[in-house]
Amino acid sequence: TGSSRPQRMLKAVQKNATKGDPKSVISAIDYYCRHKEWAMNVGDDKGLILDSVLTEVNPSTALELGTYCGYSSVRIARLLSPDSKLITIEFNPAFAAIARQIIAYAGLQDKVILVEGASGDLIPKMKERFGIKSFDFVFLDHWKDRYVPDTKLLEDCGLLKKGTVLLADNVICPGAPEYLKYVRNNPRYESRYYPSNLEYTKVEDGLEKSVFLE
Numbered sequence: 001t002g003s004s005r006p007q008r009m010l011k012a013v014q015k016n017a018t019k020g021d022p023k024s025v026i027s028a029i030d031y032y033c034r035h036k037e038w039a040m041n042v043g044d045d046k047g048l049i050l051d052s053v054l055t056e057v058n059p060s061t062a063l064e065l066g067t068y069c070g071y072s073s074v075r076i077a078r079l080l081s082p083d084s085k086l087i088t089i090e091f092n093p094a095f096a097a098i099a100r101q102i103i104a105y106a107g108l109q110d111k112v113i114l115v116e117g118a119s120g121d122l123i124p125k126m127k128e129r130f131g132i133k134s135f136d137f138v139f140l141d142h143w144k145d146r147y148v149p150d151t152k153l154l155e156d157c158g159l160l161k162k163g164t165v166l167l168a169d170n171v172i173c174p175g176a177p178e179y180l181k182y183v184r185n186n187p188r189y190e191s192r193y194y195p196s197n198l199e200y201t202k203v204e205d206g207l208e209k210s211v212f213l214e
């Protein structure tokens with residue numbers, strides 16, 4: 001049988017990017033997905049917003065829900081200070097295998113802990129397994145109907161602290177309406193919408209940034 005889209009994305013990175021150079025890995029994926037084959041990476045336009053929020057927060061411990069091929073893992077990890085870590089959770093073993101290779105190609109494997117499994121199962125294990133007290137930054141980009149339950153789970157597991165920033169992808173397209181309702185009418189969060197466009201298209205999408213207040 002033929003290759004998969006993630007496998008073709010990895011090939012494009014190996015062909016067009018420079019080993020150990022995260023910026024070239026990001027550009028190679030963006031070029032491939034814009035001109036050859038669309039894929040559900042956060043992309044270059046929303047990626048600039050992700051970069052600016054990350055630079056502002058400068059997290060010591062970051063969490064990503066939904067690794068896919070590792071594009072946003074590379075975007076996040078490249079901006080982390082030394083000794084800071086990104087934990088990224090991926091459900092699909094085939095996607096995780098590609099992501100590990102793309103993260104390693106960027107030379108960021110020492111900053112990224114990729115955990116295979118479901119966020120709902122793994123979030124309650126974060127403290128015991130990884131010695132995490134709380135997260136400074138969370139990027140939500142997995143199944144859109146998991147945004148609310150996993151946010152509540154992070155709260156209940158005491159993994160959010162005053163000032164923790166949640167940044168959610170796709171709140172317009174494909175959309176996460178329940179999540180917007182949950183964080184926008186909630187006294188425990190200060191939310192702001194960053195308008196942009198769906199990766200590699202002119203369709204409207206954006207990121208919702210929510211600061212945990214309690």
Ligand SMILES: O=C(NC/C=C/[C@H]1O[C@@H](Sc2ccncc2)[C@H](O)[C@@H]1O)c1cc([N+](=O)[O-])cc(O)c1O
Nearest residue numbers: 040066067068089090091092095118119141142143
């Ligand atoms: O569906 C989208 N994303 C779902 C992403 C899902 C990713 O997260 C895990 S699921 C999981 C991971 C961890 N824990 C539990 C489940 C999947 O294996 C995939 O790697 C999406 C769709 C579009 N679009 O235009 O259609 C655009 C986007 O930017 C998107 O993010």
Ligand SMILES: [Mg+2]
Nearest residue numbers: 042141169170
């Ligand atoms: Mg997305």
